[in-house]
Amino acid sequence: MGLQKQRQTRVNGQLSMPARVASAPVVWTFGITMCVLLATSFGCGKPKMPQAAQPNMLEAMKIRTSLQKASGVAEEPEEKVVAEPTGFVSLRGTFKLRGEAPPLSTVSTLSADCRGLTETVPIEDFVVDPQTKGIANILIVADIPYPSWVHESARTPKEPEAIFDQGKCNFKTHVLGVHTGQVLKVLNSDPFGHNTKFAPPKNPSLNEMVSSAGLKYQPKVSEKDPFAVSCSVHPWMKAYIVFRDNGYFAVTRPDGSFEIQNLPAGVPVNFKVWQEKSKGLPSVDIASPAPLVGKQFKKGKFTLTLDANDPSANQLDVTVDLSSFQ
DSSP, X not given: OHHHHHHHHHHHOTTOHHHHHHHHHHHHHXXXXXXXXXXXXXXXXXXXXXXXXXXXXXXXXXXXXXHHHHHXXXXXXXXXOOOOOSEEEEEEXXXXXXXXXXXXXXXXXXXXXXXXXXXXXXXXXXXBOTTTOBBOSOEEEEEOOSGGGSOHHHHSOXXXXXXXXXXXXXXXXXXXXXXXXXXXXXXXXXXXXXXXEXXXXXXXXXXXXXXXXXXXXXXXSOOSSOEEEEOSSSTTOEEEXXXXXXSOEEEOOTTSEEEEEEEEESSEEEEEEEOSSSSSOOSEEXXXXXXXXXXXXXXXXXXXXXXXXXXXXXXXXXXXXXXXXX
């Protein structure tokens, strides 16, 4: 009976032995197929990881720039490396005339109050010492681009006040440089009133009567060029003032000499020369041991690199042809 039941199961049962045996090839076929697929994809043995993508920096920068422009964010500028001075030295020199020195011109005083003191006053737009041929009243200014190039002594004025006096119906100082840290003290040495008038481009204007007590004026910011000063009461009176935010300026003395102290050495420094009658001193000869960078004088501008190790080399002697003032 047991054998018959077993046979009956193989014939009629859903789980008959022949059915289980018949399904085995299907399972094996499916397994082999999957193995082939896996081997094809990853290889046999240890699976291979996909290689990392190599970054394209050029394309990345292009994408970054494009995103910055789209978002309105400015690209960060590259940090500029600034050369530092190797020391601080003084620049000395002279401006002298080549040719015969012309006589000093004068103008007659027209008002009765001035005639009680003098009948003529000099015109000082071109003053030359007949002995040395030195040219007075030439302004030399150094333009310093970086705060670290400014010596401590040039940051603050040597004197708290800059004196600007007038006497015998003329300004006693024809060209005056004033540190913005100074107070401009306007004096009047005459026994009658004067009107001091000027209008600098960047600072408050002044137009006031000046008595014997004088007045004070505080400059605010540096000016690029000198500005004219006049007197409305005595129209022949004329002078020039410049405001600077450091001490790197000088006005030539009656013998044509000048000195600017504690300038940065070892770095190129730009200078500018101004003279009332000349347009940038177009015709000059320069004798200077200090290296001149680029062209010499160009519209009154030149560049010097001063020597910190040899102060005697920092000498600038300029000879100006008479044609520069005609």
